[in-house]
Amino acid sequence: xxxxxxxALPKDNLETVVSFLEKARIPIPPNIxxxxxxLLSSQAMEWIIVKQIDIPMLVELGAADLxxxxxxxxxxxxxxxxxxxxxxxxxxxxxxxxxxxMLSRPDLTIATKYPRITSRYFRDKxxxxxxxxxxxxxxxxxxxxVAADQDYALSxxxxxxxxxxxxxxxxxxNRSSYCLKQRTIDDFCSCLQRAI
Numbered sequence: 001x002x003x004x005x006x007x008a009l010p011k012d013n014l015e016t017v018v019s020f021l022e023k024a025r026i027p028i029p030p031n032i033x034x035x036x037x038x039l040l041s042s043q044a045m046e047w048i049i050v051k052q053i054d055i056p057m058l059v060e061l062g063a064a065d066l067x068x069x070x071x072x073x074x075x076x077x078x079x080x081x082x083x084x085x086x087x088x089x090x091x092x093x094x095x096x097x098x099x100x101x102m103l104s105r106p107d108l109t110i111a112t113k114y115p116r117i118t119s120r121y122f123r124d125k126x127x128x129x130x131x132x133x134x135x136x137x138x139x140x141x142x143x144x145x146v147a148a149d150q151d152y153a154l155s156x157x158x159x160x161x162x163x164x165x166x167x168x169x170x171x172x173x174n175r176s177s178y179c180l181k182q183r184t185i186d187d188f189c190s191c192l193q194r195a196i
Contacts, residue, residue, distance in 0.1 A: 003184045004044050005177075008059060008067035010052035010169075013090050017068050017169070020089050024195035026188070044184075056081065056172065065177035066185065072148075072167035076116050082178050084189055085171040088196055094165040096121070097158045098144030103127075111135075111142035114165075118146045121164040 009017050014033060021028050029040040032047065040047045048064055055067040060079040072092055074083065094114060102108065108129045112118045115131040122129045132142060146164060171192060178185055 006046040008064035112146035
């Protein structure tokens with residue numbers, strides 16, 4: 001008897017993930033892309049459709065046994081969970097936008113949605129920076145911007161200075177679920193590995 005799995009999927013990247021699951025021959029509800037429901041069932045699976053940023057928390061707290069989310073989200077939100085597979089889908093590059101030569105300046109202010117990743121990047125370079133939330137008003141007040149979207153961060157005088165991180169989707173598991181449902185989760189992983 002197989003145990004039921006509850007899997008959290010990112011609604012902001014749902015088409016790509018569903019295509020990958022279909023390629024892996026995982027049975028998914030036929031209307032998953034056309035429904036506004038956030039909880040769907042098919043065979044021995046339940047699917048939760050949520051924002052990608054919420055998936056690590058749902059998996060850590062046990063609301064989902066498994067989840068698919070970007071590695072950049074995991075870097076930004078360290079959680080107690082098990083990272084099972086790099087799916088290789090939905091590549092996200094995080095760019096540092098600024099003026100050429102800016103890395104030699106002291107006391108930089110960086111606007112970003114990714115303060116942990118940004119701080120780690122500069123710490124590895126031996127620099128301390130101040131990060132501020134990347135909202136429209138803060139972009140002009142910052143020396144540079146770390147973002148995934150080039151249109152979002154480019155303004156006159158700013159170019160891509162560096163690619164600070166590259167991320168792809170990961171399959172993550174709740175620690176307790178992985179112990180209690182290991183055989184079922186391993187079977188699920190085997191199906192996904194065939195599609196990678």
